[in-house]
Amino acid sequence: MRQRFCCKTGEMINKYEFDKEEMDNTLVAKWRGENGHDELSINDLEHWFNKQILTLYYQRNGRPDPEYKIDAEYEVLADDDVPDHKRAELVSELEADGINVEAMTDDFVSYSTIYRHFSECIDAEKGSDEDDTESDWEREGIDYAKETFRERVTKSLRVLSNKDRLAGYENSELEFSASLRCDHCPTSVPVETAIERGFVCATHNDLDIAPDASSVEVVSSFLA
Numbered sequence: 001m002r003q004r005f006c007c008k009t010g011e012m013i014n015k016y017e018f019d020k021e022e023m024d025n026t027l028v029a030k031w032r033g034e035n036g037h038d039e040l041s042i043n044d045l046e047h048w049f050n051k052q053i054l055t056l057y058y059q060r061n062g063r064p065d066p067e068y069k070i071d072a073e074y075e076v077l078a079d080d081d082v083p084d085h086k087r088a089e090l091v092s093e094l095e096a097d098g099i100n101v102e103a104m105t106d107d108f109v110s111y112s113t114i115y116r117h118f119s120e121c122i123d124a125e126k127g128s129d130e131d132d133t134e135s136d137w138e139r140e141g142i143d144y145a146k147e148t149f150r151e152r153v154t155k156s157l158r159v160l161s162n163k164d165r166l167a168g169y170e171n172s173e174l175e176f177s178a179s180l181r182c183d184h185c186p187t188s189v190p191v192e193t194a195i196e197r198g199f200v201c202a203t204h205n206d207l208d209i210a211p212d213a214s215s216v217e218v219v220s221s222f223l224a
């Protein structure tokens, strides 16, 4: 009977025989920067978790696993910007050491899996009273939504491409962004920019956060 897991993170914790409670506690402590851990973003946690899997493979196959080597070789495997020949070189080296690279990298978790594991499986929150940390948590929510959207769109496009219904997909890159458009004028800003500066439109914000910017716009519209 196939055991049910909370998500892929839980499944991998079980598969690689990490202690579930200890791993969950470590992930959350690193996320929050507690218990002497440096604070990591969800993105960093994804890489940290996958490096635990990589390290296990190295240990089981008698391949030296100093941290700098794990860091460098994980990057070659996980970073899309690494040239194919460089990755192929490492893959054949690992396979010569007896590591099934495809099976291993299939087990790597994604950013959104870690996020979901926190929010839906173990009900972990960033849990700090500081405003900064809270807004980081909201920002990570936006990153998560974008990442999930990207994963789903990419998956559908790849299927269409494989069915020869989307020519040129292999030579293209998915580009999208989320913007906020003001209801009262043509101002449109990327979500990130709006969060960064704390308002959508300099002219039409009730809070009057940026009086300078709004007066500049008023002046220039008079001149126009």
Ligand SMILES: [Zn+2]
Pocket: 005, 006, 007, 008, 009, 010, 116, 117, 118, 121, 122
């Ligand atoms: Zn989970």
Ligand SMILES: [Zn+2]
Pocket: 182, 183, 184, 185, 186, 187, 201, 202, 203, 204
């Ligand atoms: Zn406006």
